[in-house]
Amino acid sequence: MKIITTFILSLLLCALSCKEKIKDEDQFVIYQVSPHKRTVRLYWKNKDHSILRSIARLKKDVEGRNETLLFAINGGMFEPDNSPKGLYIENFKILKSIDTLKGNGNFYLPPNGIFYLTRNNQAKILETRKFRQSPEIEYATQSGPMLLxxxxxNPIFQKKSRNLNIRNGVGILENGDLLFVLSKREVSFYNLAQFFKESGCKNALYLDGFVSRAYLPEKNWIQSDGDFGVMIGISAPMR
Structure with a gap:
């Protein structure tokens, strides 16, 4: 009898878990990846020094490297000329300096932060004020505000906020995996931050708002347009 009861409870828990997963995927595009198992890069310009701008052009650039684009998402805010807003590091080179000023807009909501990847494929998210430049940092993008x-x-977020928008962000799970999220419908900052927290992230960073797009063909989510600055792409060697 005890075995049957345990089995039934397991089935119920599984059903609830599956239902919750379906609900999450109905609200968000979700992609989890280990930076140790897949190639994670930040992109801005192609080899001809032209700004990539769209996911379609990013895909073409990645395929030119004999790689397959598995996932892509815009990777932070940008200036009117599509240059990165705030710190941007690519291939260990600082292409845009860190922005520690005060200003208006989401980028400056306190505290903002920096997402970066090191030479040994470790991912980090830090508040801007805690960031220290290092020759070990291969890629970095600054954005804001910090979600977690x-x-x-982030205590500046309100549970019942009516400030709703399409939003995307990146978080880091306890095992070091990256979690990228794009809302399929308008959400508040609090809702997005709560999702990262419930998913097991300790730190998460907001990337951008209504302009955001994601490319995830394995889930039949293919957005190839956009007019961005920095993009984040995950790739694998072509077979």
């Missing part, structure tokens, strides 16, 4: 800090939702 040490497992806590």
């Amino acid at each position: 800090m040490n497992g806590k939702i």
